[in-house]
Amino acid sequence: MSLPTLGVIFRPQSPPEALREIVEAVDATDVAELWLWEDCFSEGGIATAAAALAWSERVKVGIGLLPVPLRNPALAAMELATLERLAPGRVIAGLGHGVLDWMGQVGARAESPLTLLREYTTAVRALLDGEKVDADGRYVKLDGVALDWAPQAPPELVLGATREKTLRLAGELADGVLLVGDTDAEALRSARAIVEEGRAASGRDGLPRVITYAEVDPAQPDLRGVLRARAEELAAAGADAVAFHGTFDAPDPRPLLDALA
Structure with missing residues (x-):
């Protein structure tokens, strides 16, 4: 069985000053993706992504996830466009609701997170496509906004999702979905079906990419065999990419990384 695209994750429990060594180690292997977490109140996703892209030459850098209540969509589009122009084809931009309790802590919790994510994703995607955007939604309000430095091609845009409505929205609006929980095979099959239903209903061409995180205890024996078996299991259930x-x-x-390389 062919393996999915493989990646590793720099968890926010590691300090920012440890990032460079990890980035350079990943870039020296054939592991395809390095994912960064923007958990409150740890490292910022844009800052760490910019550093990781600068310290590497080939690995793709995924941001999982940028909580949409924390940033104006025009600012998010500006930042993502800049990253994509600096490192074309190596940016995977993840957007999500954010942990609602954390959003409440900073006074940014939305009454309707799904409405916010829909309006936000629509605006960011249009801006990254080089469009001039007018929006007068419940949360997103833009008046003739366009990026001066839109990328030649937009970065891959994925939505973090676990529940049905957000999974469907990912299929409808994004290039794919990021399953941020430790998803088992059965849940992954179900999630993929819902995302594809959302894509079909939108009338957009192509299949959405399904990316899943997978937690593994690095102390267990035969780590190489464990990772391969887990990757094969998740691929059979519909994962296009697995980030351990x-x-x-x-x-x-x-x-x-040593076990995967």
């Missing part, structure tokens, strides 16, 4: 990460208490991805 360690545990909260053992976040260093280097043992996983």
Whole structure:
């Protein structure tokens, strides 16, 4: 069985100053993707992505996820466009609701997170496509906004999702979905079907890419065999890409990277 695209994750339990060594280690292997988490109140996703892209030459850098209540969509589009122009074809931009309790802590919790994500994704996607955007939604309001430095081609845009309505929205509006929980095979099959239903209903061409995170204890024996078996299982259930990460208490991805490389 062919393996999905493989990646590792730099968990926010690791300090920012540890990032460069990880980026350079990943870039020296054939592991395809490095994913960064923007958890409140740890490292910022845009700052770490910019650094990771600058410190690497070939690996794709995914941001999972930018919580949409925290940034104006015009600012998010400006930042993502800049990253894409600096490192064409190596940016995967993830948008999501954010943890609602954290959004409440900073005074940004939306009454209707799904409405916000729909309006926000629509606006960001149009801006990255080089369009001039007018929006007068419940949350997103833009008046003739266009990027001066839109990328030649927009970065891959994915939505983080676990529940049915957000999964369907990912299929409708985004290039794919990021399953941010530790999703088992059955849940992955169900999620993929819902995302594809959303894509079909939108009338857009092509299949959405399904990316899933997978937590693995790096201390267990035969780590190489464990990762391969997990990757094959998730691929059979519909994953196009799997990003492995360690545990909260053992976040260093280097043992996983050594096993994958």
